[in-house]
Amino acid sequence: MIAKITTPYSFLDDYSEGAHPRLLEALLRTNTTQQTGYGTDEYTEEARQLLLAQLQATAEDVSIYFVPSGTAANLISIASCLRPYEAVLAVQTGHIIDKEAGAIEATGHKIIPVPGERGKMTPENLETVLDENIFFPHMAKPKLVYISNATELGTVYSKHELQRLSNTCRQRDLYLLVDGARLGVALTAEVNDVTLRDLMDYTDIFWIGGTKMGALLGEAIVVRKTLAEGFEFHMKQRGALLGKSRVLGVQFEELFRDGLFFQLARHANAMARKIATQFLRQGWELAAETETNQVFVVVPDERLPQLEERVRFYAWEKRKKEKCTVIRIVTAWATEEAEVKCIHDGHPPCRRCLRLNRTPSCLLSDPRAASHPSSSRRTPRTPRQAHPQTHPRPSLSSNPSTLSTISSPISVLSTPILIAACDLYRKKFPVVNFLHYPSLIADLSRDATSVNPVFLAALLSLCARFMTDPDLAPSETYAEYARSQLAHRAFESPSLPLAQSLVMISLYEWGSGRPYRAWMYSGMATYMIQSLLKSADDHMEQAPDEFHTHAQIAYEQLVRTYWCCFAQDCELSSGARQHFALSFREISVPLPISDSDFIFGKATRRLTPADMNRDSLKGVHLGIECGLAIVTRGFDIFVRILRFANESRRDRARGAAPSSLPTWRALKDELDAWRALQDTTVRYPETSAPAHVALGYGELFAYINLVYFMSILFLYRDRFLTSPRAHDSSGSESLADETIDHLFSTAQHIGAILSSLERCATPVITPYAGFSVFVAAHINMYGTVCPARYPGGLERAESEKKSNLEYLERLCRFWDVGTSWWRTLQEANRFYEMARSTQQGLGTDRDHLTLAGTFDEYGDIRISRPDSSSHRRMTPTTQNAPAARGSSISVETEHGALYDLEAEMMQWPFLDETWSVGFATGYENTWPGMG
DSSP: OBOOOSSSEEOSOSOSSOOOHHHHHHHHHTTTSOOOOTTOSHHHHHHHHHHHHHHTOOTTTEEEEEESOHHHHHHHHHHHHOOTTEEEEEETTOHHHHSSTTHHHHTTOOEEEEOOBTTBOOHHHHHHHHHTSOOTTTSOEEEEEEEESSOTTSOOOOHHHHHHHHHHHHHTTOEEEEEOTTHHHHHTSTTOOOOHHHHHHHOSEEEEEOGGGTOSSOEEEEEEGGGOTTHHHHHHHTTOSOTTTHHHHHHHHHHHHSSHHHHHHHHHHHHHHHHHHHHHHTTOEESSOOOSSEEEEEEEGGGHHHHHHHEEOEEEEEETTTTEEEEEEEOOTTOOTGGGOOSOOSOSOOHHHHHTTOGGGOOOOOTTTTTOTTOOOOOOOOOOOOOOOOOOOOOTTOOGGGOOOOOOTTTTSOHHHHHHHHHHHHHHOGGGOOOOHHHHHHHHHHOGGGSOHHHHHHHHHHHGGGOOOTTOOOHHHHHHHHHHHHHHHTTSOOOHHHHHHHHHHHHHHHHTTOHHHHHHHHHHHHHHHHHHHHHOOGGGTSOOHHHHHHHHHHHHHHHHHHHHHHHHHHHHHTTOSSOOSOOGGGOOSOOOOOHHHHHHTOOOOOOOGGGSSTTOSTTOSBOGGGHHHHHHHHHHHHHHHHHHHHHHHHHHHTTOOOOOHHHHHHHHHHHHHHHHHBOGGGSTTTSOHHHHHHHTOHHHHHHHHHHHHHHHHHHHHHHHHHSOOTTSTTOOOHHHHHHHHHHHHHHHHHHHHHHHHHHTTOOOOOHHHHHHHHHHHHHHHHHHHSTTTSTTHHHHHHHHHHHHHHHHHHHHTTOTHHHHHHHHHHHHHHHHHHHHHHHHHOTTOOOOOOOOSOGGGGTOOOSSOOOTTOOOEEEEEOTTOOTTTOOEEEEEOTTSOEEEHHHHHHHTTSOTTGGGTTOOOSOSSOOTTOO
């Protein structure tokens, strides 16, 4: 029976909560995209590919299907491969025997019970029952063996047990089916040695439960290819083939994209172990060993009422003679640390017993009494990975006395995982690539504990999201560890690993939508690396021969880290009014050397910032191996162009004079000079992306060109807004036409280079690339309103816009900051569609259109805003407008004043505080003085 309680915390099952927040956000993010149904949508296909990667299999080996519930998974799997006279063999405690309302029997198949041992089926017991059911043709023919992992008693099968059972099934011509409702907690149990690949090798059908592991609903059935024929017909016939199959695909894609599924399972298991330990500490008996997320406790009947006041549970078995009851406690992905303290491990009485005057008999405590005396139950957080407590390792730069005792998530990772993360980092984050890969890999291979764990945690905070190894925790786990250690060590002597850790954590915070934290960490890194460079005298370059290579590499790492700080400062300062600390032309630190010289530790001629101009003969024909120096200089120019463009727009908003044309030309000349320094092989579209992908430089090639194209967009956006309108009496059309041509073609280049790299299996999924697409999407949307000027016309503009939105949707799966950009584009797209339909359909009518209050709803953060109280009417203005530009659009307010909507639409992508759109500040309360 189930204890009926209204308010206590529920340990009844592992699906009392809805869904993990990441899954809900993914569903919201993908909600308005149009997809095909019945398992053919792109999200379901992506989920299949992720699962195949986990299985180390291909679509030629198995087929994967998604159904909404566990009962559907069981009855469809069984019915799909059995004839009407064939039977199922299940252990006596098996779920299908008494927990599914006869669903299996309803399909016409008899269930034959088999005695179990600790909830598991053994080959010996199976053979015995098979021998008892051979009176053919009078008995149902045994054909399929059903087991569950974890079992109904929370136990798990070892690899040896599964292999023996599988061998028996194959010898007796039986199928083997594994119910995986709780497969996640089974695979992450401390005693487990079974992998997903083992399940594929030893079974014929198994399924992976999502409902009990953080999904709203859904299970993934893995069917051996030889049994998969017609499986969809069984799903359709039994109502399990969903038209909106995307709902299941999106959730499984999110669960298996970066190991979230296994992380949640580990957490549930860890919470169960805590509860079991506390029961044992009180001297209560466990009815079964706690291996996964189910705890079976023998509770004296006299204690049941007190327990029922605090928690909900399942009364598993009544033992009348002993006057006790076996109860089942089930933990879940969302179970919080506070809620597991069911049995008092401190000093009674608790607040509840004090209130009810039951102090002598108090055994239970309020888990919130100590630290949250007046709080209500909190919203579930993303759980941290539950690993055995270990102490952080000492590092070369660590003072053991200052280390925190927080558990290191790095200690449980194998060397191959760490090496794979380093390799991924150097490719995906070329603008902050200061790694000397050969020496780092050598250190990891020789002794991973010799590498600073804070450095590795910061690196994994960026890379774990792109990796699928089940041993990896979510990115936030590593970021949290790195933050806590950096906080303890902020006042230590500067060290290169700590400075580099700060750079990586800064990038992580920026991508997570917390720019102020990013600025803080970036500033700390800058000051630390400046301090280190002061002590790095020329003797590092002039070291004796036997030490020269080592000194050269060490010095170059300092130089590269310094310039990575500079580039990151430019990224974080983009669009902001304040001046950043570093000025490129005044910096005396030499620029990074070529990658090959760095890798091999060669002494080489170094360029200085002064060499990066067309008057110097040293910095010409720079190739991809000098990419870090190229892109660093590009960011310096880009951030000043962006500041100029935004200040110019603010002046126009205040009615001040237009931006200075000489300043515009000086910036354009500087940009052209920087481009001219680059070898043709690093310029797009002169050189294609696949060539650099083959050399391992695809991402760096993309960054060099994205910085250039973004600079062009912001420069010509300013020209467009300050040039005479095409419908003005001055009528200067050529400048406006040339400007819009630059904007449209450049927006297409941004999409083209990223699409090209994606086709080469080298996707660039970083926040800066996402912002570039965000800006390009607005330009392409504008092209749908003015298609006559757009290269390729309306069809091409719509195609580019669609590609941009799809890219940002993919970005959102990896970086939180992309969500606000994606939402802003959705709102902007609706408005552009409305503008286009109004432009084409109003004619002489004076239809009214309310513009949603203010433009803030489209993410525009500015000082001067249009009057939100005015209801505006959109009217086409076609007088004196050339056909090539299309009709201009104006908005008439209630007072008759015209508002230039075309110019307004062109401003939306280029926001006042560009990088802060949709960001959280990272602080809970308002800053002092800003209330």
